[in-house]
Amino acid sequence: MIVIYRTRPSNSARELVETLPNCRRALNLNRRPARSGDHLVCWGESLDPINGVEILNGTPILNKFTDATKLKAEGVPTVEVSRTRPQDGQSTQIPRGNYDLSLVRGLNHLTEDQARDLRDRVNVWLSTPLATRPAQTWLPRQFNHIGGRDLLNPPRNPDYYSRKENLVEEYRIHCFKGRSIRAGRKTQGVEGVTGSHEWIRSLQAGWRISYDGFESTKKMRKLAKDALEALNLDFGAVDIGKTSDNKLIVLEVNRAPGLSDGTVAAYAKWIRAWAEGEILQETAAA
DSSP: OEEEEOOSOOHHHHHHHHHSSSEEEESOTTTSOOOTTOEEEESSOOOOOBTTBEEESOSOOOOHHHHHHHHHHTTOOBOOEESSOOOOOOOOOOOOOOOOTHHHHTOTTSOHHHHHHHHHHHHHHHHSOOOOOOSSOEEEEOTTOOTTHHHHSOOSSOSEEEEOOOEEEEEEEEEETTEEEEEEEEEEOOTTOOSOOSSOOSGGGTEEEEOTTOOOOHHHHHHHHHHHHHTTOSEEEEEEEEETTSOEEEEEEESSOOOTTTHHHHHHHHHHHHHTTOOOOOOOBO
16 A cells, blocks of 8 residues: 655645545554555655555654755755855945047947947936846745745844845746656746746746746756755756756745645556556756
8 A cells, every 4th residue: 555644734635635546645554554564655754664564754853944055965956945044245346437529439340430339329228227236145944845935034033044136037847757757947937926926936926837848958857856855855846947047046945835736646557566566767947
């Protein structure tokens, strides 16, 4: 029998039980222990080995700070974290001025009109207010944050700090036993949420994961695989960000991800294959 082990309320755990045949959910293994031959899936839980029982994701649960430090120690690109708040970087400002026509007349290849146009363009740029921000901004976080709630409502007594990255896109790669089984891009627009946050890409902030028409790259899939291996996990949803300089970094790894838009079918397929001892020959290019 397949057992989904989840002690707390979880819509995704319930969906898995409803989708998988011959499956039950375990709230408390002390009341109804797993039996020899069972295949037990820890859904956001940890569990010590049980004789005769195969277990997925039983690795002890750490926290978001420890996950980040472990990922970095294993050479996986991820967010910078610190238990104490480093000093924010200093803002950089471009000197203001006013360029006159004589500064560009020396460019012999320019006509008088071209020189005047260049002078005007430069002065418009110089007179435009620049939005300044620290080169490094550190955000207060909580050890077990969910859905970016601690970003939307910064805690007064944070557990740690993470450096704000300039991200242009975010992705979610669902990975199971080293294979990408589904992938999507975070997009704006959540029913019931008015507007969306500029850079906090969570459901609560008005962002959702769109799986339609998205295909992950080989680099994304390898990064997700490396992240799970670094944390000794069999499966999980790996959130990946792409920075403004085109680098990919792991933002976090979720042991009990949401299973919207058909994702539950992907997990059910691979959990069933694992429980039945099948080796799926397909290479998932989700």
